[in-house]
Amino acid sequence: MLSRLRTLVLPRRRSFMVSVFAMLVGAAYLYWEATQLPASILKGYPGDGFFPRIALAVILVCGIATLIREAVSKQLVTPPAPEHTDIDAADDDKDAPINLDAVEAFLIVALSLLYMLLLKPLGLEIATSLFMFVLLFPRLPMRWPKAALIAALGAVATTLVVYSAFVLGLKVALPLKFLPQYLSGY
16 A cells, blocks of 8 residues: 555656656746846856856757657657567557656655755765765665765765866856865865
């Protein structure tokens, strides 16, 4: 009984369309928010909202194209099924329902919200490392000492990649606690 409440069975195509539509609504709202950012004080500089608007425009175009493709593909005739079946063919079943673990989905959303709340007080390094460790550790298919080590290494590697890309590469001001002392040249 508990597993039935935990696992939601959703129609694949409808779930996909609703997810893409929800993503489009969110991206449209964020695009509007990006247009409200102040103009640049430097002449010739595009301003703070330039990159977010470009990224969100790409998301909107791709999302709309995806919705159109899905709407049109339902009307097209589907080719006959292959004579042999294998594991890969089972993954390509577009009409099979999706089994969604509701507890797992709730935990990931809760962890993401907690990460956003703890990013400023803990700093990027600690918050990202903890977040990635908690996401990775229970999902690794090995015994706990090895899984903990692999999850810790993956969490630290992810933190360093995020730091390198955003802080060093793109010069984004993120809340840091100790990395600037050791890795940045400032």
